[in-house]
Amino acid sequence: MIDYYYCYTNNKSEIGKQCKFSKSKSQIVGRIEPNNQLKKKYMYKENINYNGENIKKYSEEYINIESVKLENKFFYHSEGGWTKDIDISEHQNKLKYIKRLDKDINLINSLKYLMNETTKIINKNNCINIYEEYFKDDIKNEEHFKIKSLLVIKDKLRKYNRFVTSIKWANDNTHKIAISYCVNNYQKVLNNTPKNCLLYNLNEINNPYQTLYSKSFIKCLKFNHKNSDLLLAGSYDGTISLWDLRKKNNLCESSSINSSHKNIVNDVTWLQTKTNNQCLSTSSDGLCLIWDIRNLSNHIESFYLNKDPADVSDLFEKSNIISNNLGGTLLVGNPTKNTLDEPTASKLDTSDDNYYSANYIEWCLEAGPSKILVGTDEGYILSLSKRQSKNLELLQKYGIPNEKHLSAITSIKRVSINLKYFLSTDKWGFNIWSEDIKFPIISNYYNESIINKGHWIHDSPFFILTRKDGYLDFWNILSNFNEPIIKHKICNSSITEIDAHTNNKYLSIGNEEGDIHILKLGKSFCTNSSENKNALDELLERESKREKNLEYIRKQLNCIKKKKEYLSFSDIQIQDQQVEETEQIYDSIRHN
Template sequence: MEIKFEYTRKRSEFGRPCRFSDHLAEVTVDIPPDPSLADDFIPQDPVDVAVQEAPVMALHEVNTERAQVAIRGMNHVEGGWPKDIDYKNEELTTRYREEVEREEVYTMSIQHLSSLVEHCIRQNNAIDIYEEYFVEEEEEDDEEEHPSAKTITVIRDPNVTRRMATHLSWHPDANRAVAVAFCSLDFQDSRKDMSFDSYIWDLEKPYIPELVLKPSSPVVTLEYNSKDWHHVLGGCYNGQIVYWDTRKGGLPMEMTPVELSHRDPVYGACWLPSRTGTECFSASTDGLVLWWDIRKMSQPSERLVLDISRQDQLKDALGASSLDFASSMPTKFLVGTEQGIIISCNRDAKTPPEKIANIFRGHIGAVYSVTRNPFFPKVFLSVGDWTARIWTEELMDSAPIMETKYHTPYLLDGCWSPVKPAVFFTAKSDGTLDIWDFLFHQKDPSLSLKVSNDPVVSLRPQDNGRIIGCGTKLGVVSLLEISPGLCTLRKNEKNLTSTMFEREARREKVLLDKHRERLLREQERAQAQAEEREDPQEVFKQARADFFSTIKAERQRRGQ
């Protein structure tokens, strides 16, 4: 039998409580002073002691070994065809498609897939999943953003002996790589260990070249083929034209013979939009423009002498220092010369002298760059001496419709923005990159950025206009990312730019007409003065007779 008893009580009700009371102060110990101990006291000078509470730490640096990274790729070609069908032959593939489309299995597959696709289309028609709701607010935010640019990647010439980065070319496939031509353009540069190599870099791994191009002479210009991405065209310092197939290494596939090539460095080489994608043409300071086909590079297919007198004389030809070709105008191209003259040529003309269509004079020195506007092909930009100038082909043999101010440093290159019609870039000899937007500012650049202490000699923007490559005289290529406001097309910007160009063209035409009228009046006045010119003897006799008649009249008046 269990007996249990519970007793409950508050804690404050049991135990001895603490009781406090007031007490007067009392001395517990009292030690009187001992004068005899004063003899043992030694006085000391004041001593400062610093105490640091933080723990003592040491700094050590360690360089780890660099990882060796290899780039490997695989070539994918069009597949799925039977062995007896050559997929490059359009006639065979078309015939095979027609046979497949007549089969019953193909019809059943299409009917099954069409129901699925129809369901997705109905969903998209019901709800637009790609609709943008706040476009206007985003545009307002972009307008308030100040123009800026930042360096994202720097590519350097791997060789110890530095050379100029004379030309840049972006890979047509989403700009994933960039080809850089390295060459020393200094006359009779005889530095030892001068390399002839140029390079292609993958932007994801810019510390080591993806491919080394090994020409027989330094390359001045490089261009990717937009139709066949694996073909790269190069113009050499000795005047030869070479091309590479990047799938087969860095050695040239073929090159032009020296005796039939240019006699001077090739400053411009462009691919032509032909059916085969194998035609190209080049220009050099020897005064020639040559057309080539990479399937047969033993001799040029066509030849043009840059003789503006239209006599087709090589001794009177002007040296080409820049070349531009736009696919929107497949028969026309522009040539900038060392004499400051821009030549507009038409390949479809019947005779070589007729191919020189128009001549534009305006620069004092060599024209280092001439490029057409991607939105208005008849409008083009030229860079030379200390200015950049905008011309239009609608005004024949006239002055530029717009131009920048005269700079103190020399201008060495220029190009249009591929996404904004009124924006263009200029490079100066003091290492500065200027970004101009003529729609908003025409006296000063919208952004001026110091890229390097060395002259910037080459420029090339990507297709999206967001990243621009700048090559310097010492072979350093800086990739700059510009702010969205300078690479985003706004509402009505294209129409406003077109109106601006048309207004300036009309103004220039009015000034040109007034100038011609003034010259005509001066000529007529000079002819009239020549006709009215009298014999000096007759003038003297007439003056003598007038003098004596005046004296005689005065005497008669006085009554003498």
């Protein structure tokens, strides 16, 4: 038998491609002649028939169940209370006896007395609803604090090692969430590093449904409290950005660098106006700027957070100590000018020494549209006021040098049960303040781990502290002042941001690796009884009264000390011999 074949060569890159056929005329490639020897070897085989069944077989059995025995029983009800003389079977005799009793005066008086007693009992019984549980709270149910991890949103650009800077939920009931990222040493990275923000919908979590592009890395985000389609952002280059999610293009409107902050915009917030077009931004340069989103080319108002003279004098003393250690001198008359060497002077010469460095804003419409709380790096909380047709003004400073935060304030949240009180956190602990008192009414500092953020759950006595070691601490001051009731492990990296949905059921946690963890809280965290609300309100009110009494005692002690110093100074008597000696010393100095 002749083998017919055709050999051809081709490149490896072209192998495996789709075959392409074309029409052509028929051609005879080869011809095979019949072979009689092979024909003789061919054998015919008969067909083999086989029958089989593929049906399940069932068996049938009869079983006698146990019989039920039925039995009829009868009850006979007979009348009682009749005397022996009366036959019950005769109806006429019973009627005569009843008429005789109706005319008896003793029976009538006894019935009146019994009716008064029975009516009281019946009225009490009618006041009670048989379908309502009156003693429901007496049954003590164990609280189950459930925390469920729903999903994790991974950063798809892990090669840049981005961390989460801000997470914000939309103010409406939708499950939309905005996320911003940044990288370490952002000033040294190349321009091709992505600086965009992502918008996710929890119903479709595989990919972001919208990408928002920015010119710089974003530090903070904030949705408009009236319109969730407007998203405000503060950038690392000192500008603010605005996105309108209703537009097709995802580019932002940014403010000009010349009219913006000198340093990073640490926080932004919307203000309550007639048109809802104004917003506030703060930075570590000590400047608060108010913007109109219809024209971001220039801010409409600026306000400097000036320090108190006592704080400035403390800063000068510290700078003098540093300069003496470095071998230089510092002029006390003008602290901005010094006589140090240039490299040493550049470290100490800070133009923002006279202003507080703001890093967090807390604004709540329910607490008052004009009330604004600002947290500073110095550990103080400043209360600002912005009224209609008036400029920003500083109302009060919370904290004194001995009773303030030990480091920069990382977050401020108002207590939703009573908006008069608010929570603030720093790296080492938390404080709870009242608007009426400059001192914290509740303080707690512990060295277990560094605290990054704090969040008070809406309409609940619980608040959450995020830690650098990846734990969430759930606190309830009604149960314990010193320890959290739950410590929940989220990840192995530092938690940088936290935010909660409007219904309190969902928490979003961001960490240094760029991951977003979505948690679902149990009913014990979300629902709150009226008794717990009243207990928390009474607790905070009692602590605030205690601090007011302590402040009054401090003032009285200071007055007593001043009086003693004045009396001791007036009682001093200078002798004539001492005066003559001092005059001789001055004369000798003048002659020399």
